[in-house]
Amino acid sequence: MNADYLELSDVRVTFDGFVAVDGVTMTVPRGDLRFLIGPNGAGKTTLVDAITGLAPATGSALFGRTELLGRKVHRIVRLGIGRTFQTATVFENLTVLQNLDIAAGAGRGPLTLLRRRSSVPAEVEEALETVGLVDVRDKPAGVLPHGQKQWLEIGMLIVQNARVLLLDEPVAGMSAQERADTGELLRRIGAERTVVVVEHDMDFMRCFADSVTVLHAGKVLSEGTVAQVQADPRVQEVYLGTAAEVGA
């Protein structure tokens, strides 16, 4: 299990000559709650796309000893890399329970698939508990408020047995209370997993980040604890427009 970490070296993504990610090297150990911040267009989401097979990239992204780059999206997921998107994408017509059950089932054989779900799998029950959606389990996911949809997404990552969680702006559009709850949730599930959070919300970052990587123009600008990063003059320079916020 000590091989359970994410190691990027010299990851590069180019779109028609435009370099979106320019040689990113970083290591995220297990149990780390890593925040990935940076101005708009810094390449944060593109980096996540590259790791999950959505954007073609060069370089290397190792999970343990397994190379992720060049594999198909669903194969990477099966290796234990899960992600969410900026807008919550759950199956609106299916219930919360069905959503989680589908997420839990990528390894099911054809015979299991052709049968009905006779009982709720234990890991689904557990995830409902963890993300706090027990009361709404039989509701269609489409009627959930925004915050609960995001938690359902995180729950789906848990049941699909993701050991690396890549979350793209999970608290965008949430109320203060929902943000705090989400932060606690990430702390709880992050203990045994590797969690990378792409985020714009600096308050949220200050409250919950174990470590921070700052991206700028596709490159790693600074890396360290929240205090170290905040004290870095280069970070302050990049965030000049919002320097007061970062430095506060």
Added chain:
Amino acid sequence: MRRELGALIGFAVGALALLVLAPALLSDFRLSLLGKFVCYAIVAVGIGLAWGRGGMLTLGQGVFFGLGAYVMAMHLKLADAGPSGVPDFMKLYGSGEVPGWWEPFRSPVVTVIGVIAIPSLVALGLGAAVFRRRVRGAYFAILSQALAAAFAILLVGQHATIGGTNGLNGFRSFFGFALYDPVNKRMLFYIAASTLLVVLAIAWQLYRSRFGELLMAVRDQEERVRFLGYDPANIKIVAYVVAAAMAGVAGALFVPIVGIISPASVGVVPSIAFLIGVAIGGRSTLFGPAVGAIVVAWAQTTLSESFPSFWIYFQGALFLLVVAFLPSGLSTVASLRRRTREAT
């Protein structure tokens, strides 16, 4: 549990109507017509699976219907011609020899397997090529329709080997039973009706299984399913292959009941006609497609008897009304009313 009960009641009503009431009340002529509509309904169940549940708007089910139908028709022609005999039209238009690729269909076993396997394999190859390249939506619809057009043109060109525009017709027997005998015609109806019930049972099991949930998930959020570790292409291929097999079986039953299969029954127009009943009945429901297909076909026959040139307008108007006001089909009226009652 309530949904379970509803489905069981639906099956009971369907079995009663098709296997008891219809044979008791209808003349032989009408019963044979209903048999033809039942074949359309079998195709419709498959379309409900592929389109209603899987989101694949398939405008080319005529291809699979045609494959099943021609396999059966070839067997019937060969059986009529006797052991190592030559079908009549080949003596007229062809070389007077049976082509090599006809020979396997002399065997009834090969024929029955072929009726299911050939459309399935074609759908498998096609699905693998199309869905893996992430072709979907309108592009898939256009592609499937072009395929139906190409298939019909291909058949028209093969005058000497499969009858060209005339198609294959004039069958005298069906697995040893004389087709002019009214008793055997009734038997054919029972076979078609029972097949429809079996096909519905298969669809029911698929819909309530985990596969059914997954298929709906792919329909609504294909990319998200990929990020759960599934390959959505595989899920779509399975649904598409099952739909093709259903269309193939329907085609094979259509041949002895109607007595002719020709390119006119498998091209673009019939492929779209298959869809209208499904849309009107309710594409994502279990019974909607089958009931819609039978009702529309029945209405077409009776209305065009009384108002010969009127039907096509009526069909268009009905289609527009349903698409505009009941996009999920007529069978969703009940749930719509329930929702309005809850809202008020």
